[in-house]
Amino acid sequence: MPPAIVPDLALPAVARPPVPSPLPDTLSPADRYQELFVAVQSSAVFADSKTFVDCVPLMEPQAIMAAYRAQHLRAGFDLKAFVAEHFDCVEPPAHEYQSQPGRAMAAHIEALWPVLTRHPSGHASRSSLLQLPRPYLVPGGRFRELYYWDSYFTMLGLDSPAEAALLGDMVDNFAYLIDTYGHVPNGTRSYYLSRSQPPVFALMVELAQARLGQRVLDYLPRLQQEHAWWMADAHDAPAGGARRRVVRLLDGRLLNRHWDDRDTPREESWLEDVTTARASSREPAEVYRDLRAACESGWDFSTRWLSEQTPPASPSEGSPRPASGACLSTICTTDIVPVDLNAFLYKLEIRIAELAALAGARTTARDYQEQARLRKAAMNELMWNDAQGAFFDHDWRRGEQRRSLTAATVVPLFVGLASAAQAKAIAGTVSQRLLAHGGLATTEHTSAQQWDQPNGWAPLQWMAVRGLDDHGEHALADTIAQRWLATVQAVYEREGRLVEKYALDQDAQHNPHGGGGGEYPLQDGFGWTNGVTAALLARQRIPPA
Structure with a gap:
């Protein structure tokens, strides 16, 4: 079991960002709109499945559902017109921003930060968007909310004194998400709450410390909470088996895989997932879970997550292509123990150990140091391929190294x-x-x-x-x-x-x-x-x- 989140010695009081009030309703669009949701997505009312789940209702959702149930069986019912009447649906522009002719690329990037910045006051009520206490950056285009691992790499560009406050705001927003939901969701939409993304909050804290001189001990309980979330149910994982995001090796050591707590089509890609599941001979719920787990990885999608059915190739021949090519119906993400996920969790464990030691919490520091040591040893044993000079993902069901x-x-x-x-x-x-x-x-x-x-x-x-x-x-x-x-x-x-x-x-x-x-x-x-x-x-x- 992971160590308790409460360290063995008292830590400084945690500085928490202000909490939006009231907290948002976390019902996802599929849960909220039920048969209306299925009708809209299956009919492809919008070219992009993400458009509808990001729409803002123009009245209380219960009233919308009552109107739909009263009208949808009538002759001549127009679903698209109904949606337009009851929702504000804004499709992203083809291009977010055009540079001024002759502007240097570095200056263009600087000019983009205000374009990509969002403010809590701009959050619409009753939508799928989750509230945040401070300003934040979005990726752009169709991605108009905060994303987890995207944000760390975006924050690398916030290096001027004028951008320091935004960098600090971003880190505090992620601390708030951990405080509020127990983990960092894939993105700040209610339909993303059942999964996370590669755990890089420790890297964000490091960046804030290096650039802002920020007090990092305030973030230690959040780092521990994130680790506990990834290791949840570890005690229930049988030797040689898995439970949620935890894989227990035969010798008891723990590694991690990607997972999603739902096994239904992704709401933002509902029609695509239903189509993929229909092309598979597997149970649809298994396919949906593996699709969702691949989204948690951030690599959505890749042949990396597909079944490898061909015989092993020699190193000189390179890695074999999965027999199914790029057919997502063979996706098996939850069978795979990924190199990068476990490397990020190793970093998280090392960072917690360092901060706990700094706080004088020696027992906690030793606990996490030992977890990092065991994880590193397991990765070297199962993922390192000396002949090919690289780390490879591990298939825990087959008990063998992946070949790609x-x-x-x-x-x-x-x-x-x-x-x-x-x-x-x-x-x-x-x-x-x-x-x-x-x-x-x-x-x-x-x-x-x-x-x-x-x-x-x-x-x-x-x-x-x-x-x-x-x-x-x-x-x-x-x-x-x-x-x-x-x-x-x-x-x-x-x-x-x-x-x-x-x-x-x-x-x-x-x-x-x-x-x-x-x-x-x-x-x-x-x-x-x-x-x-x-x-x-x-x-x-x-x-x-």
């Missing part, structure tokens, strides 16, 4: 888990197998899913560059950073925008452009691309030691 190499292999470098020898080996593997024309490739597979080739993503570039820098692999870090910045700059010069993801393949070398694939069109804005690009530009000005 992904950019998640750099996360142990980024959080300080990898040894010097592992870092050197990973640098060689990344150079040979994941280094692309535009930066770090996401996986070795090309598919219709957005977390595969040819797409590259800002957070992966940052973790690779920082992780390699921290282990003295500066030449490769420089190459990844320079290739990524050249890609982002080229698209910006042609289109006047930064986008969510970029194509990194050979074609993009001659014609740089944004990435594709996935469930929705390419989004611009874009929070984490802005933050990582700004941070990499700053790194160029101050080379690593």
Whole structure:
């Protein structure tokens, strides 16, 4: 069992952000609108399934449901007109913001922060949006709420004195979410409450300490609460089995997987999930759970989460492609113990141990230090592949290492888990197998899913560059950073925008452009691309030691 959240010695009083009053209703749109919700989503009233779940009701939801039940069976009933009459449904613009001609990319990013900033006073009542006490940044485009792991990479760009207050506000908003809901949800919508995203609050606290000199002991109880949430029900996980997000190895050591407490279609992608489940021979609830769990990973979606049915290949042949290609009906996320999730939780445990020691809570510090040690040992045993020089995900059901190499292999470098020898080996593997024309490739597979080739993503570039820098692999870090910045700059010069993801393949070398694939069109804005690009530009000005 995880240690108690109350440390063994008294800690300073926690400075809590002001609580919005009253707290929002956390019923999700599917729960609130029931058969109306199903009718709207199944009829594809909106091109994007996310549009309806973000709509603001123009009257009390109970009154809307009474009107729908009284009218929908009448001849000539117009569902689209009914929705338009009872909801304020705002679809995002095609482009969030256009740069002024001739404006430097760094200046464009600075000008975007006010565009992407939202204020609590702007929250509409009775909508799916969760209240927050302080201003915050959204990614942009269709993503008009706060997202968990996106925000850390976005916050990397808040490096000027004028942006310091917003950085502090962001950290306090996440502390508030942990205080209010017991965890950080995927995003600040009621339909996201059943899952989280990669746990990076410890990294946010570190960033606030480094840039603002912020008192970090105030955040220790929140870090412990987040850890307890991820480890909930660990005592019920049988040896060799799993319970919710916890996997217990045969020897009793604990690792983690992604999960979602619901096994229904995602409300923001309802029709897509129903279609996927119909294409599968598995129980729909299993498919829905695995789709949702992949969303908790942040890698939604990727061949990384699909069944691997082909025989193992030798290292020289690269990783085999899942037999199903990019068919999400074979998704098996909850079977997988991911490298990056466990690396982030290792970082969380180390950070709690450090802060507890700083507070004089020695027993608590030792407890978390031991959990981190056991997690690291288990990861090295089950996920490290010495022959291939990389970390691989682990399939706990099959009791074997996954065969697909992904950019998640750099996360142990980024959080300080990898040894010097592992870092050197990973640098060689990344150079040979994941280094692309535009930066770090996401996986070795090309598919219709957005977390595969040819797409590259800002957070992966940052973790690779920082992780390699921290282990003295500066030449490769420089190459990844320079290739990524050249890609982002080229698209910006042609289109006047930064986008969510970029194509990194050979074609993009001659014609740089944004990435594709996935469930929705390419989004611009874009929070984490802005933050990582700004941070990499700053790194160029101050080379690593």
